[in-house]
Amino acid sequence: MPLSDPELESAVAATLAEVEAGLHVALASGDPLVAEAARHLVDAGGKRFRPLLVAICAQFGDHRRPEVVKAAEVVELTHVATLYHDDVMDEASLRRGTPSANSRWDNSVAILVGDFLFARAADVAAQLGPEAVRIQASTFSRLVHGQIAETVGPRDADPVRHYLYVLAEKTGSLMATSARFGAMFAGAPQDQAEALARYGEAMGIAFQLSDDLLDIESDSPVSGKTPGTDLREGVPTLPVLYALASDERDAGSVRLRQLLADGPLTDERRHAEALGLLRESAALKHARETVRGYAEQARTELAPLPDTSARRALESLCEFIADRTS
Numbered sequence: 153m154p155l156s157d158p159e160l161e162s163a164v165a166a167t168l169a170e171v172e173a174g175l176h177v178a179l180a181s182g183d184p185l186v187a188e189a190a191r192h193l194v195d196a197g198g199k200r201f202r203p204l205l206v207a208i209c210a211q212f213g214d215h216r217r218p219e220v221v222k223a224a225e226v227v228e229l230t231h232v233a234t235l236y237h238d239d240v241m242d243e244a245s246l247r248r249g250t251p252s253a254n255s256r257w258d259n260s261v262a263i264l265v266g267d268f269l270f271a272r273a274a275d276v277a278a279q280l281g282p283e284a285v286r287i288q289a290s291t292f293s294r295l296v297h298g299q300i301a302e303t304v305g306p307r308d309a310d311p312v313r314h315y316l317y318v319l320a321e322k323t324g325s326l327m328a329t330s331a332r333f334g335a336m337f338a339g340a341p342q343d344q345a346e347a348l349a350r351y352g353e354a355m356g357i358a359f360q361l362s363d364d365l366l367d368i369e370s371d372s373p374v375s376g377k378t379p380g381t382d383l384r385e386g387v388p389t390l391p392v393l394y395a396l397a398s399d400e401r402d403a404g405s406v407r408l409r410q411l412l413a414d415g416p417l418t419d420e421r422r423h424a425e426a427l428g429l430l431r432e433s434a435a436l437k438h439a440r441e442t443v444r445g446y447a448e449q450a451r452t453e454l455a456p457l458p459d460t461s462a463r464r465a466l467e468s469l470c471e472f473i474a475d476r477t478s
Contacts, residue, residue: 156468157461160208163215167207168200171224178225178272189253189265190272193232196250202227202326206334209348211462213338222280223333226288229273231326234295236266241303280337291329298322312393319357327356344457351453351466358446358473364389365439366476368430380427386416390442394435404429447474 155161175194181187203224210220239252240259254262270292277288298321306314331352335345367382368391382389388396395408408429417423430436451470457463 155461155465157465160211160461160465163211164204164207167210167215167221167224168203170221171200171203171207171228174221174225175228178229178276179269181268185261186265186268189257189261190268192250192253192256192265193235198232200228202231202330205327205330205352208462208465209331209334209340209352210338211460212335212344212348212457213340215338217338219280219337220334222276223284223337224330226273226277226280226284227326227330227333229269229276230288230292230295233266233269233273234299234322236262236269237299240266241299284333284337287329287332291325294321294325298325311388312390312397315388315390315393316357319360320353323360324353324356327359328353347453347456351450354446354450354453355466355469355473358443358450358470361390361439361443361446362473362476364391365436365443368427368436380417380423383412383417383426383430384423391430391433391436391439394438395430395433398433398435400434405433408433408435444474447471 155164176191179187179190179194181190206220206224206227207215210217236253240254240262252262253265273288274285277284298318301314301321302318309317328349329352332345332349335348340348364382367389368380370379381387383392392412395405396412398405398409400406408426411417411422411426411429414422417426447470451467454463454466
């Protein structure tokens with residue numbers, strides 16, 4: 153995420169450097185296997201998007217407070233822990249371009265290392281006080297509810313509403329806590345911390361939805377993504393759900409519903425046909441509008457905040473999310 157203000161960029165980079173060092177301290181273990189497995193995904197890199205959000209939102213208070221770094225460690229440790237568990241449930245073989253923990257070791261080790269990371273996140277949160285522990289525990293609860301909802305499916309609920317609920321719980325919740333923690337532990341006013349938490353949740357949902365669209369729209373040589381991976385695996389993302397719920401009777405919409413109703417599209421010819429139809433569908437346009445709606449909602453939440461370079465950076469993130477799927 154480019155930061156147009158050099159002073160802001162320098163401050164955020166300094167915070168993130170401290171976070172990186174702190175993560176490796178937090179992952180220390182007297183057991184060499186636990187230490188190696190716990191560092192596995194952290195060493196593989198990643199966007200560190202949640203610590204970045206902490207660092208930017210801390211600009212609304214005193215970003216130099218040491219609690220800000222600890223808060224960023226909590227959200228990143230929590231996030232990485234969920235990745236270990238997700239890879240087991242998804243039977244993933246790769247994560248961040250490297251073998252997943254479950255494929256390098258086994259499912260039991262990956263699950264237990266994820267548990268270890270959750271425990272380390274709780275330990276760091278305890279250093280920040282009981283309110284941090286309460287918020288982190290509440291966030292963890294939402295993450296679990298989201299994963300359970302995704303696992304069991306919509307049951308009798310509307311599939312689109314269910315899907316957006318899953319995103320709010322699995323992605324929006326931790327983004328909200330990241331933004332809240334940044335402001336809270338920098339000493340920003342409570343109303344600003346609340347506004348930033350609402351921003352983080354809406355922005356997190358928009359960002360995850362935009363990834364859904366990129367899976368359909370991306371040009372692999374340019375983006376590095378393989379187009380239509382979710383279609384091939386039968387993952388019902390928002391454009392697919394909109395297409396299945398459509399009552400349009402034109403030949404393309406009817407044919408698209410027929411293809412999508414079959415689940416995973418492993419046949420290359422049928423996959424290519426579905427991908428082409430989806431790219432031209434009203435469902436994809438509807439999904440783009442939904443992304444823009446959440447991005448605009450996030451921007452609206454910033455209204456009570458002072459006009460600073462940090463606020464402009466958060467606004468530019470909303471524009472980036474909307475533009476990447478246009």
